Structures are given as structure tokens and as C-alpha cells.
Amino acid sequence: MAHLFLELQEILTSTKIHVLDKKQANGAGRVRELIDERFRAYEDWVQSKSGDIDWVKRLKFNQTIISRLGVEIQVSGRSDLLARDIVHIRNNLQDSYIDAGVIVIPSNAFEYLLTDRVANYSYAVRYVEEELREAQSYPIVLIAVEHDGFSDEPLPKKITNKGG
Numbered sequence: 001m002a003h004l005f006l007e008l009q010e011i012l013t014s015t016k017i018h019v020l021d022k023k024q025a026n027g028a029g030r031v032r033e034l035i036d037e038r039f040r041a042y043e044d045w046v047q048s049k050s051g052d053i054d055w056v057k058r059l060k061f062n063q064t065i066i067s068r069l070g071v072e073i074q075v076s077g078r079s080d081l082l083a084r085d086i087v088h089i090r091n092n093l094q095d096s097y098i099d100a101g102v103i104v105i106p107s108n109a110f111e112y113l114l115t116d117r118v119a120n121y122s123y124a125v126r127y128v129e130e131e132l133r134e135a136q137s138y139p140i141v142l143i144a145v146e147h148d149g150f151s152d153e154p155l156p157k158k159i160t161n162k163g164g
Helices: 002-014 028-040 081-094 108-113 121-131 133-137
Strands: 055-061 064-073 100-106 140-145
Touching (some): 002 140, 028 100, 100 108, 108 121, 121 133, 121 140
């Protein structure tokens, strides 16, 4: 399992993200795209369909699966989607599809620079410790990601339908 976790850390730390140093100026969806691009560059990480765990990797020895790690990327959704990510991990643990789960969220400082309604590390910890306490009994790790520095341009935001 340590090998999978170290590879996940490598994926996250090698994702280069530069942001405009301004509150809510940067598109969180673009952060998600950059992280997904890095996952695709590594072997054997499988991106799941919508409604399931985002990324899964199985470590095999010969034909035997030794360990399986599931990763939820929660950098671009509303903060209330954190509960859904925990449920995805719980269900996959109970179905023996994964052995441990990781939820990736922005650090508190990074979240300040992203579009509104994104969860941050403090919110995620508080949610697990106070709101959904049963999650403390699952093998779930919360990992906060940070940007790599500042740029003169913000990360592009998604254009939404503003009605007409």
C-alpha cells in the first residue's frame, strides 16, 4: 500500500498549478483538469465513471491483487459533495473494491484563491470529526494540495449558463 500512496503523492506534487493571487479569482475546475492530466500520465490508474471513485489503482504481484487505493478529487465541487465522496469510499470499501481511500482537497490558503463553494482542508477535517463521525472508522486519508506559485493570469473559470 505504501507504494501506491507514494505514487499518489508524486502525482499530486508533480502537478504544476500557478494562480493569480486574488480571492476567488481562479477556476477550481481547471485545477481538477490539471490533476486528472497527471493521473493519466501514470500507468495503471483507472479513471472511474461518473458517480464512482475518481481514480483507482491496484497493485499486483503476478496475478494476485495485493492492494487497491481509491482517490476522490474534491477540488472543484461544492463543499457539500465531500459527504458524497466519503460515501463512495465507504461503499467501495464495503464491497472490497478498494482497501483504502484518499480524498484530495485544497489547503485553506489555496481554497481562498479558488472559486466559491469549494471545500478546504479545515472544513474536511471538521466534517469528518463532527458531522460524519462514522468516517473516522474507515481507512480514509485527507490530503491537502497547494498551488506552486503565482502568475499574472488566473486559472480560467467555467462559463455557466446565466439565464437569459
